[in-house]
Amino acid sequence: MAATVTAFMNQKGGVGKTTTTVNVGAIVANEHGRRVLLVDLDPQGNLSDHLGIDPNAIEDSVYNVLIDRTDPRVVIRRVHGLEVLPANLDLSGAAMELAPAGDRILRLREALSGLADQYDHIMIDCPPGLGLLTVSGLVAAGNVVVAMQAEYLAMRGISQLMHTVGMVAEAANPGLAIAGVVFCGFDGRTTLAREVKAEVEQFFPGMVYRTAVRKNVRLAEAPSRGLPINIYDPGCAGAADYRDVAAEFLERSGDVDRVEVEMERDILAETPVPPDAGDGRGTWQRRPQWGE
Numbered sequence: 665m666a667a668t669v670t671a672f673m674n675q676k677g678g679v680g681k682t683t684t685t686v687n688v689g690a691i692v693a694n695e696h697g698r699r700v701l702l703v704d705l706d707p708q709g710n711l712s713d714h715l716g717i718d719p720n721a722i723e724d725s726v727y728n729v730l731i732d733r734t735d736p737r738v739v740i741r742r743v744h745g746l747e748v749l750p751a752n753l754d755l756s757g758a759a760m761e762l763a764p765a766g767d768r769i770l771r772l773r774e775a776l777s778g779l780a781d782q783y784d785h786i787m788i789d790c791p792p793g794l795g796l797l798t799v800s801g802l803v804a805a806g807n808v809v810v811a812m813q814a815e816y817l818a819m820r821g822i823s824q825l826m827h828t829v830g831m832v833a834e835a836a837n838p839g840l841a842i843a844g845v846v847f848c849g850f851d852g853r854t855t856l857a858r859e860v861k862a863e864v865e866q867f868f869p870g871m872v873y874r875t876a877v878r879k880n881v882r883l884a885e886a887p888s889r890g891l892p893i894n895i896y897d898p899g900c901a902g903a904a905d906y907r908d909v910a911a912e913f914l915e916r917s918g919d920v921d922r923v924e925v926e927m928e929r930d931i932l933a934e935t936p937v938p939p940d941a942g943d944g945r946g947t948w949q950r951r952p953q954w955g956e
């Protein structure tokens with residue numbers, strides 16, 4: 665089965681895109697046993713850094729995949745039970761270098777399409793802004809998950825974001841859809857946070873994740889140790905919240921059904937053929953009747 669490809673995006677900076685991509689990806693890989701590829705599409709290299717890959721120490725990165733069409737398989741690193749296509753500052757020049765290329769917005773999609781059967785989930789951490797890199801991420805993805813904070817003017821950013829997603833869908837990727845909104849650094853004690861969340865829920869019915877990720881200092885510390893939260897501090901509130909978000913991510917990706925179907929198939933395969941009771945049904949299937 666081909667991987668689901670999800671772009672974690674928001675043109676606004678510092679809202680939790682990278683934290684969400686890293687921790688959902690790590691939990692889906694480590695605790696649900698899925699094959700996960702994380703794509704760092706940000707010249708800041710925060711996702712790579714967060715997972716212990718020093719962006720300054722890598723030779724090849726997603727930049728080479730986009731510019732030189734380097735095979736992503738030689739660039740991908742395996743860390744903490746998942747795989748990462750890393751990025752560094754080289755990527756900041758990619759938009760300029762790709763300007764003359766007619767296929768510039770398709771390059772990432774082409775590179776990832778060759779990997780689709782090797783993973784269950786490919787998650788793209790988009791940079792802030794709505795430039796070529798974010799658009800490349802949206803062209804490569806099937807779904808968008810918006811990471812956002814419950815703050816004043818949040819809705820204004822959302823309509824701009826919707827406009828971009830709509831334009832990309834129309835021009836290059838008709839299947840693209842916003843599949844979820846995750847609130848990050850949420851403080852449910854403030855009226856403003858609750859009001860903004862309610863407003864977004866009204867605007868995107870059914871799309872806001874049930875769990876809002878609370879502010880948790882352990883989430884802010886984990887990148888400095890190069891670890892996802894489930895390894896850095898598996899018992900903290902941040903790990904609990906991202907566990908819920910990861911489970912909901914699988915549910916919303918339709919992955920849970922797939923697992924249940926696989927489990928059902930395994931159980932059926934392991935169940936011995938019932939002895940024939942003579943009436944065409946196995947005796948083991950016969951339920952006790954009233955009075956027996």
Ligand SMILES: Nc1ncnc2c1ncn2[C@@H]1O[C@H](COP(=O)(O)OP(=O)(O)OP(=O)(O)O)[C@@H](O)[C@H]1O
Nearest residue numbers: 677678679680681682683792849878879880883884
């Ligand atoms: N729930 C949280 N609690 C506490 N700190 C958080 C939480 N989520 C994210 N942070 C911290 O907030 C900062 C911004 O988060 P993050 O890097 O995930 O945002 P981003 O949207 O990817 O930013 P950018 O737009 O720069 O790529 C980071 O220092 C991160 O560790």
Ligand SMILES: [Mg+2]
Nearest residue numbers: 681682706710
């Ligand atoms: Mg980021």
